[in-house]
Amino acid sequence: MAGRRAVAVAVLLLSYGAVGARQPAVRAALPLPVPAASLAAAVGLHASDPSTLLLHIIRLVNESPDGQGAGGGKRLAALRQVLAADSKATDVVPLPLDPSIWRETILEQQVADRHLVAAILNDRRIGLLYHGLSALDDETLAWLGPDRETLQVLRQQSAVFATFGRAVYRQAA
Numbered sequence: 001m002a003g004r005r006a007v008a009v010a011v012l013l014l015s016y017g018a019v020g021a022r023q024p025a026v027r028a029a030l031p032l033p034v035p036a037a038s039l040a041a042a043v044g045l046h047a048s049d050p051s052t053l054l055l056h057i058i059r060l061v062n063e064s065p066d067g068q069g070a071g072g073g074k075r076l077a078a079l080r081q082v083l084a085a086d087s088k089a090t091d092v093v094p095l096p097l098d099p100s101i102w103r104e105t106i107l108e109q110q111v112a113d114r115h116l117v118a119a120i121l122n123d124r125r126i127g128l129l130y131h132g133l134s135a136l137d138d139e140t141l142a143w144l145g146p147d148r149e150t151l152q153v154l155r156q157q158s159a160v161f162a163t164f165g166r167a168v169y170r171q172a173a
Contacts, residue, residue, distance in 0.1 A: 024098035026141040033114050034082055036091040042082040043075040050093045054120065055134060058127040058162075083118045093117065096133035097145050105148045106155055128158035132165030140168060 032039065032050070040048035043060050061076045095102070095116070102119075103110055106126060111119050120130050132154065133141065144150060154161045161168075 024101055024145055026097065026138045026145060028095045028098055029092040030095040030099065030116055031114055032089045032091040032093060032117055034085055034087050035089045036093075038082050038085075038087075038089075039079065042078040050091045054093050054117070054127075055131055057121060058131045061121070062124055062128060079121060083121065094134070096130065096136065096141055101145050101151070105151050125155055125158040128162035129155050132158065132161035132163075135166035136168060 036048040036050045036053055039057065040046070040053060043057050045053075045056055045060070057075075057079065061079065097106075099113055099116060102116060106129065107116075107119055109119075120126050129151075133144075136144070
């Protein structure tokens, strides 16, 4: 329980500066619809550290380059079943960029915070985009967040971005 709170506090503190400047947060904390341990077990993970859980799930579910691998398909089906249970959970995971950016630009639909994790994990492109965005530093996220057009291109090329996202950075002017 203390570890979960520490992750939530750390994510909120990291995003505080951007919020204070009246800009969307570069990082946020996102509630899980089910316990982290349930999500981890659905895909065969033994550890359920919320700070890296979604990254591990995205990697496992998308293990084949085309997203059609047998192992990934079985894991995705099990994951969808667990996410449909919609139980009460207190775990949170990090979200690169503000939830409003995910709704308006990336998902292009209104999704409650409680269902954002399912929306990210149920769509290969969106999951891979999450993976790539998670690798960026705060300054690069702050620069990229308001750029709707670039985010939409990254969504279309999310497999490449997930692989090479950590190499993208904003150089100081």
